[in-house]
Amino acid sequence: MNYKNYEKRIVEEYSVELTGWPLLVRICNPGELSSHDTAILKNVLVNDQCKWEILTPEEVTARMLSNKQREANGKLIYGPSRKPHTQKVCVIDSEIQGDGVVNEDAA
Secondary structure (H helix, E strand, O other), X not given: OOOOOHHHHHHHHHOEEEEOOOOOOOXXXXXXXXXXXXXXXXXXXXXXXOEEEEOOHHHHHHXXXXXXXXXXXXXXXXXXXXXXXXOOOOOOOOEEXXXXXXXXXXX
């Protein structure tokens, strides 16, 4: 699950929210929790106190507007942007010329 971008990638994209989160920290990867907090989370999940709820289109729109306003006010709502993927090049006993062409005769 995309915890760092929960609002954008989960709430806004799938129109659902996790209600009843029992901890003071933001919704996060359970692997980052202490054993005590994990036990608390497990208890509320088992007892159906923390669960996924479907949002209406109106609720999603209101949430998006609220998120954008809070973000504009300086609060980090949307997680950090992902860095673009770069293609890795592995060249052994060769040189890459300025135009990106591999010169096999360079060795």
